[in-house]
Amino acid sequence: MAKRVTRRVWVKVLSAEEKAAIGARCERLIVETLKPRFLPEIQPTKLNYPVDLSGRWRGSKYSFIVRFRSGWPDNMGEEFDEAYARIDHVEERRDELLFDVMWHRHTGQWWRRQTALTLDEALIEVEKMLPPI
DSSP: OOOOOOOOOOOOOOOHHHHHHHHHHHHHHIIIIIHHHHOSSOOOOSSOEEEEEEEEEETTEEEEEEEEEOOSGGGTTOEEEEEEEEEEEEEEETTEEEEEEEEEOTTSOEEEEEEEEOHHHHHHHHHHSOOOO
């Protein structure tokens, strides 16, 4: 079995202004592109079904999240969040922030899909990823 290689890099912490600017770009992607494409309307089912797409910061990582509502008879109407993608701030080169694009496997682990991308490149990769809908 192949060993999983982890890399450790010391990174400057993002300032509140940088986080706000990045968060605004990500929210714009969610509202203008992801919601219309992947969730144009809510379609209740007998199983868990998506009702919203959103994003949130956790440290230096911005997660893209799908909110699900349960259609099962024993817990109908209960909601829960499931992250499906995230961008991790990993380094800075020549005053440009670089990010890794991660995807959330069904096993609960995060796997690196792309590494050291600019914010624009990272958001294009996230746009290509299909949320679990």
